[in-house]
Amino acid sequence: MSHPTLAQRLVDALLARGAREIFGIPGDFALPLFREIERDGRLPILTLAHEPGVGFAADATARVRGALGVAAVTYGAGALNLVNAVAGAYAERVPLVVLSGAPAAHEAVSGLLLHHQVKQLDSQWRLYEEITADRARLDDLERAPQAIARVLDTALARSRPVYLEIPRDLPGQPCAAVPAPAIRTWDAERVAAAADELLARLRAARDPLLVVGVEVRRYGLEAKVAELARRLGLPVITSFMGRGLLAEAGIPLAGTYLGLAGDPELSHRVEHSDALLLLGVIVSDTNFAVSAKRIDFRHALVAYDDEVRVGHHVYPELPLAALVDALLQRCPPQARPAVAAPPAPPAYPQGLAEDDEPVAPDDIARAINDLFARHGPMPIASDVGDCLFTAMALRPSALLAPGYYATMGYGVPAGLGLQQASGQRPLILVGDGAFQMTGWEIGHAARLGLDPIVLVFNNSGWEMLRSFLPEGGFHDLGRWDFASMAGGMGGDGHAVKTRAELAAALRKALATRGRFQLIDIRLAPGARSQTLQRFVAAVKRLSMPEPA
Numbered sequence: 001m002s003h004p005t006l007a008q009r010l011v012d013a014l015l016a017r018g019a020r021e022i023f024g025i026p027g028d029f030a031l032p033l034f035r036e037i038e039r040d041g042r043l044p045i046l047t048l049a050h051e052p053g054v055g056f057a058a059d060a061t062a063r064v065r066g067a068l069g070v071a072a073v074t075y076g077a078g079a080l081n082l083v084n085a086v087a088g089a090y091a092e093r094v095p096l097v098v099l100s101g102a103p104a105a106h107e108a109v110s111g112l113l114l115h116h117q118v119k120q121l122d123s124q125w126r127l128y129e130e131i132t133a134d135r136a137r138l139d140d141l142e143r144a145p146q147a148i149a150r151v152l153d154t155a156l157a158r159s160r161p162v163y164l165e166i167p168r169d170l171p172g173q174p175c176a177a178v179p180a181p182a183i184r185t186w187d188a189e190r191v192a193a194a195a196d197e198l199l200a201r202l203r204a205a206r207d208p209l210l211v212v213g214v215e216v217r218r219y220g221l222e223a224k225v226a227e228l229a230r231r232l233g234l235p236v237i238t239s240f241m242g243r244g245l246l247a248e249a250g251i252p253l254a255g256t257y258l259g260l261a262g263d264p265e266l267s268h269r270v271e272h273s274d275a276l277l278l279l280g281v282i283v284s285d286t287n288f289a290v291s292a293k294r295i296d297f298r299h300a301l302v303a304y305d306d307e308v309r310v311g312h313h314v315y316p317e318l319p320l321a322a323l324v325d326a327l328l329q330r331c332p333p334q335a336r337p338a339v340a341a342p343p344a345p346p347a348y349p350q351g352l353a354e355d356d357e358p359v360a361p362d363d364i365a366r367a368i369n370d371l372f373a374r375h376g377p378m379p380i381a382s383d384v385g386d387c388l389f390t391a392m393a394l395r396p397s398a399l400l401a402p403g404y405y406a407t408m409g410y411g412v413p414a415g416l417g418l419q420q421a422s423g424q425r426p427l428i429l430v431g432d433g434a435f436q437m438t439g440w441e442i443g444h445a446a447r448l449g450l451d452p453i454v455l456v457f458n459n460s461g462w463e464m465l466r467s468f469l470p471e472g473g474f475h476d477l478g479r480w481d482f483a484s485m486a487g488g489m490g491g492d493g494h495a496v497k498t499r500a501e502l503a504a505a506l507r508k509a510l511a512t513r514g515r516f517q518l519i520d521i522r523l524a525p526g527a528r529s530q531t532l533q534r535f536v537a538a539v540k541r542l543s544m545p546e547p548a
């Protein structure tokens with residue numbers, strides 16, 4: 001029996017921390033790693049066309065499972081192509097593991113400049129420091145097991161990307177076992193003090209509200225947070241980025257906070273609450289910039305990134321999971337504190353008129369809500385653009401989207417990762433501009449056994465930007481015929497202009513399995529969702545100085 005190799009030990013450690021596949025593109029510096037992982041056979045390698053797609057797909061698997069997602073690339077051109085997706089994972093708290101091939105030790109001292117090398121041989125190593133929570137170069141087989149364990153445990157504890165660099169002469173070398181996943185510890189007394197102070201504030205409040213954000217999903221806390229909301233009788237609101245959270249938790253969601261771009265009554269309540277509990281919410285401009293009344297976070301109750309702030313009190317090194325458990329322990333199921341009735345759940349647009357009127361973005365929301373009402377919700381991967389604003393009008397369902405880092409190109413690859421990780425057929429919402437970036441990854445769906453339904457918001461341009469700067473002459477992209485291209489990539493294309501055609505195409509797409517479906521929605525240039533229009537109006541209003 002041969003001794004387990006570095007690659008096998010790495011696979012052991014990734015499996016033990018929830019990884020179930022690797023998305024990747026090899027290169028000569030990574031071929032030995034790919035070969036050893038393929039020989040091992042426990043983590044399938046799913047290849048795509050371009051490293052941004054590899055990163056977005058792996059990111060999506062991590063978001064779906066609340067575990068490690070893995071992207072494997074070659075040194076230089078591959079790993080640097082991946083940077084934007086890793087940066088997005090860092091910003092949005094995703095435990096993405098980057099495995100990069102690298103030159104062998106003897107090559108590094110050859111005195112030659114190596115292909116794929118940038119400035120120095122360790123330029124890539126230094127670049128990745130800025131977009132990861134930890135990293136290790138596995139160039140010493142004695143220290144590799146501890147390094148792998150430390151880096152992968154950091155990815156899970158901090159819910160951030162990490163980086164492992166593997167010289168190409170080592171994947172097949174014998175290596176000792178990697179320690180099991182570390183069990184997180186924390187100061188129980190500190191957790192108790194934070195929980196007591198939070199509850200005292202909530203119970204004394206006139207209108208306590210709970211806003212949930214991405215960390216609730218990343219740390220697998222949706223069911224517990226839903227139970228906590230139930231026991232505390234707290235209305236649950238999602239942040240813009242947290243849209244889709246608790247969708248399957250069986251509690252009435254009061255809606256998504258969008259400030260001036262959202263439901264006025266809900267926004268007013270959030271902005272005037274005297275005990276706003278933010279659990280796992282990124283306090284960012286996309287979540288809170290368009291507030292009519294600036295929320296004073298000094299008086300909010302904020303639990304984010306291993307810290308709890310209650311007014312000016314700060315409790316450091318306090319994992320969200322520990323806080324939620326402590327709060328649940330203090331709120332037995334029978335407690336039913338009386339709080340103001342939750343705001344009525346928002347009315348979701350539905351009942352699409354199947355007529356010959358041209359499709360507008362809000363018609364797409366109606367058509368999807370009708371579909372969800374008939375067949376139940378489907379998970380959604382959305383790109384950036386008006387498709388994401390349109391998604392705010394959809395009935396609750398699991399939603400993956402780069403709502404804070406806001407990179408385009410996420411939607412289609414993330415939809416592939418979403419279906420790979422969940423086994424559920426997803427809807428993918430993507431604009432024509434974003435599809436031109438990474439939409440072509442859909443051509444791999446058939447080979448990977450995936451069949452998403454892609455809705456392309458084809459408005460012939462960068463409409464979201466045009467809404468910010470109408471006079472720009474650089475927003476036009478021309479009208480691409482995506483429907484015609486679908487067949488050549490192993491799917492079915494449906495070109496639709498009218499609302500009746502949209503409804504028919506959705507029904508046909510839903511009924512067709514085993515081939516991706518691409519619904520190419522020909523929107524009139526300038527057509528925008530209500531939410532985007534309100535968002536732009538709010539940004540303009542807030543950026544204009546109040547008249548003296």
Ligand SMILES: Cc1ncc(Cc2c([C@H](C)O)sc(CCOP(=O)(O)OP(=O)(O)O)c2C)c(N)n1
Binds near residue numbers: 408430
């Ligand atoms: C990788 C990348 N490049 C550029 C941008 C800037 C940008 C937007 C954000 C503001 O940064 S929204 C947008 C236009 C999107 O066009 P499309 O996909 O067709 O969607 P729609 O027409 O619905 O807007 C761009 C170019 C971005 N977010 N991500």
Ligand SMILES: [Mg+2]
Binds near residue numbers: 432457459460461462
């Ligand atoms: Mg567009």
